[in-house]
Amino acid sequence: xxxxxxxxxxxxxxxxxxKTQAVLAVNVALVDTYWNVGHYLFDKMxxxxxxxxxxxxxxxxxxxxxxxIKGFSAQNLWRMKQFYEVYHGNExxxxxxxxxxxxxxxxxxxxxxxxxxxxxYANLSVSSGWSSRELENQIxxxxxxxxxxxxxxxxxxxxxxxxxxxxxxxxxxxxDFLDLPDPYIEKDLQSALVKNLCRFLMELxxxxxxxxxxxxxxxxxxxxxxxxxxxxxxxxxxxxxELKTGKFEPAHLGQLSFYLEALDRDHKRPHENxxxxxxxxxxKDDEVVEYALSRTLSPTLVSDFEHKLIPKSVLKQKLHEWAxxxxxxxxxxxxx
Numbered sequence: 001x002x003x004x005x006x007x008x009x010x011x012x013x014x015x016x017x018x019k020t021q022a023v024l025a026v027n028v029a030l031v032d033t034y035w036n037v038g039h040y041l042f043d044k045m046x047x048x049x050x051x052x053x054x055x056x057x058x059x060x061x062x063x064x065x066x067x068x069i070k071g072f073s074a075q076n077l078w079r080m081k082q083f084y085e086v087y088h089g090n091e092x093x094x095x096x097x098x099x100x101x102x103x104x105x106x107x108x109x110x111x112x113x114x115x116x117x118x119x120x121y122a123n124l125s126v127s128s129g130w131s132s133r134e135l136e137n138q139i140x141x142x143x144x145x146x147x148x149x150x151x152x153x154x155x156x157x158x159x160x161x162x163x164x165x166x167x168x169x170x171x172x173x174x175x176d177f178l179d180l181p182d183p184y185i186e187k188d189l190q191s192a193l194v195k196n197l198c199r200f201l202m203e204l205x206x207x208x209x210x211x212x213x214x215x216x217x218x219x220x221x222x223x224x225x226x227x228x229x230x231x232x233x234x235x236x237x238x239x240x241x242e243l244k245t246g247k248f249e250p251a252h253l254g255q256l257s258f259y260l261e262a263l264d265r266d267h268k269r270p271h272e273n274x275x276x277x278x279x280x281x282x283x284k285d286d287e288v289v290e291y292a293l294s295r296t297l298s299p300t301l302v303s304d305f306e307h308k309l310i311p312k313s314v315l316k317q318k319l320h321e322w323a324x325x326x327x328x329x330x331x332x333x334x335x336x
Contacts, residue, residue: 034083038081041077079105079106082109097122107136108121121143143205145319146310154166157293162273169303170205175203175306177203178193186245190228194213207232209231209233218266226240235276241277241280244281244282247284248302253293253302256298257296257298257300275299276299278301280303289302
């Protein structure tokens with residue numbers, strides 16, 4: 001009788017790895033097939049004037065000739081054509097597209113309105129390992145719009161950092177998973193975030209690691225406490241979060257700037273980039289924030305937080321307004 005020792009369990013890793021590779025290979029073949037069918041339909045509709053009635057007939061013909069082959073209904077054939085139409089000519093995305101399931105692609109095509117938004121969610125789906133359900137949830141939560149807004153509002157001090165900060169932070173953080181007393185103070189908010197750390201990390205986004213709460217900073221003979229401290233793997237820097245349950249006040253920046261200086265002098269390692277601070281407030285006046293950040297030399301961001309889902313229409317409107325404002329400022333600078 002053969003006795004399998006613990007080291008024999010390595011064979012299970014080999015089997016599991018093989019099964020995973022097989023699933024991935026099947027998915028790549030499926031996506032490639034749908035791409036090629038979409039290419040065929042796109043050409044036929046462009047050159048031969050095929051319309052919906054022809055596609056309906058084609059779907060019926062496929063069902064009749066090959067009843068065992070599923071997934072080629074008229075609706076799905078239209079999705080394949082749209083899949084090719086949306087992405088063809090973009091060679092940089094070709095490898096990425098094969099890493100996502102067909103369900104992911106249907107969600108991206110159906111629920112994202114621009115190529116920028118689709119690329120954003122496609123990259124995050126791959127890097128974060130999102131399921132199709134999680135992808136749909138993140139789109140519903142307006143992650144793209146909230147991140148794009150933050151990118152447009154980056155202060156001069158953040159833009160000159162050696163690390164590329166775009167696409168990392170959000171203008172508003174959705175904390176709908178918290179169960180807070182009414183009213184609540186900063187201590188309650190901090191405790192609730194740590195208690196729900198996994199969900200908060202998911203809201204922060206890919207790359208954040210938790211370092212600690214109430215982090216002690218000693219400067220001279222005085223002790224200070226930083227609310228929350230994280231490390232971001234891609235930015236390779238410490239990220240400090242200071243919590244405010246009220247409205248943003250310009251004076252808040254002085255405290256956070258002081259904490260960032262202490263982190264960089266006493267905690268930052270030689271290979272790491274400068275620390276970044278996020279002031280997380282209950283609400284803020286964007287114009288006041290812009291004025292306050294325009295002269296600061298400290299790499300800080302100011303974000304607010306919401307307890308309820310923000311309508312995507314509201315986020316899109318804000319995004320359009322900021323885009324128009326930036327364009328107007330750029331035009332004025334060019335005229336000068």
